[in-house]
Amino acid sequence: MAFRDIIGQDMAINILLRTIQRGRLPSSYLFIGESGIGKKFTAINLAKAVNCLNPPIPPLEKGGEGGFDQGRYGGMNEYSLFTDCCDECPSCKKINAGVHPDFLLISPEGGQIRIEEIRAVNDILSFKPFEGRNKVVIADEADTMNPFAANAFLKTLEEPPKDSLIILISSNPDRLPDTIRSRCSKVNFTPLSHEACRKVIKISSQKYSKKTSEVLSTLVRLSMGRPGLAIAGNLIEDRAWFIKLLKGMLNVEKDGWTSKEEMERWFDILLILFRDMAIIKITQDETNLINIDFKDYLNKLSSSIDLKVIIENYQKINILMRYFKFNLNRSLTWNYTASLLRKTMDVKYA
Numbered sequence: 440m441a442f443r444d445i446i447g448q449d450m451a452i453n454i455l456l457r458t459i460q461r462g463r464l465p466s467s468y469l470f471i472g473e474s475g476i477g478k479k480f481t482a483i484n485l486a487k488a489v490n491c492l493n494p495p496i497p498p499l500e501k502g503g504e505g506g507f508d509q510g511r512y513g514g515m516n517e518y519s520l521f522t523d524c525c526d527e528c529p530s531c532k533k534i535n536a537g538v539h540p541d542f543l544l545i546s547p548e549g550g551q552i553r554i555e556e557i558r559a560v561n562d563i564l565s566f567k568p569f570e571g572r573n574k575v576v577i578a579d580e581a582d583t584m585n586p587f588a589a590n591a592f593l594k595t596l597e598e599p600p601k602d603s604l605i606i607l608i609s610s611n612p613d614r615l616p617d618t619i620r621s622r623c624s625k626v627n628f629t630p631l632s633h634e635a636c637r638k639v640i641k642i643s644s645q646k647y648s649k650k651t652s653e654v655l656s657t658l659v660r661l662s663m664g665r666p667g668l669a670i671a672g673n674l675i676e677d678r679a680w681f682i683k684l685l686k687g688m689l690n691v692e693k694d695g696w697t698s699k700e701e702m703e704r705w706f707d708i709l710l711i712l713f714r715d716m717a718i719i720k721i722t723q724d725e726t727n728l729i730n731i732d733f734k735d736y737l738n739k740l741s742s743s744i745d746l747k748v749i750i751e752n753y754q755k756i757n758i759l760m761r762y763f764k765f766n767l768n769r770s771l772t773w774n775y776t777a778s779l780l781r782k783t784m785d786v787k788y789a
């Protein structure tokens with residue numbers, strides 16, 4: 440895969456390509472946007488592009504508005520004009536396989552990026568590139584760095600080694616310290632359109648290739664422009680799991696989440712449920728529902744609740760979710776939410 444294969448992120452990719460072509464690649468990027476929309480995929484392809492041994496060279500555009508002005512590129516070399524990677528040379532293949540000596544991708548383990556991983560980052564950045572032109576480090580879910588890790592990482596960002604590129608990825612950039620955020624060039628990624636989302640799910644996921652178009656449509660709706668979520672997991676099973684726990688919650692059962700990640704995922708689905716319930720109340724137009732295949736369930740569930748209460752609950756849950764970054768106690772969060780929902784939802788419809 441290469442930049443040319445990325446669907447639905449033209450704006451972000453054009454920003455990156457323009458920066459590369461102007462020879463102004465910053466030492467650190469922060470890729471911002473929701474989960475499952477192509478940030479990591481783009482970051483890996485950027486790592487490939489800045490190290491590719493056989494990059495496709497675009498035809499030269501001369502001067503003009505927005506055009507390529509050769510005169511400004513005194514220091515350019517044979518690679519300066521690349522706009523993509525070849526995806527076939529040894530460098531591209533090694534990065535794809537995660538074995539390139541100048542490339543490192545770190546991600547949280549047990550919900551956190553720890554200082555040990557930042558030390559590995561500093562190790563790789565402290566040497567000259569072994570075989571590539573640039574050393575590239577990607578920190579996925581960078582906002583999960585614990586304070587020690589963030590502190591150590593800040594020092595690296597303050598004095599970036601030559602020929603290095605650091606790409607932080609985050610769907611919750613406000614959870615990153617200001618000191619880190621302010622040192623990175625930001626690139627925003629947006630959720631995909633329905634068509635783009637359908638295309639990505641169809642192309643990327645073997646497991647859905649034999650599904651009916653009805654199932655595919657459900658997945659496109661449930662992913663809400665984030666096809667990566669449909670590819671990595673099973674959104675239809677996730678929803679069944681959500682409803683099982685909702686019933687348990689309304690039936691005064693105890694905390695059903697086994698991790699913080701599960702809890703956050705459950706609340707994401709709860710907000711979608713409120714959204715759909717509000718749409719039923721406001722428009723009665725079922726075609727706008729995310730959970731259109733569950734319209735009967737939603738109709739019953741919302742039958743005894745006023746729109747005002749649905750909106751109030753949505754707002755309260757939204758505020759609660761802002762506190763997730765402070766590691767809320769799961770059991771207390773469960774009980775608080777249960778008491779909130781039990782006042783308004785009838786368990787017999789859940």
Ligand SMILES: [Zn+2]
Nearest residue numbers: 491525528531
């Ligand atoms: Zn290549």
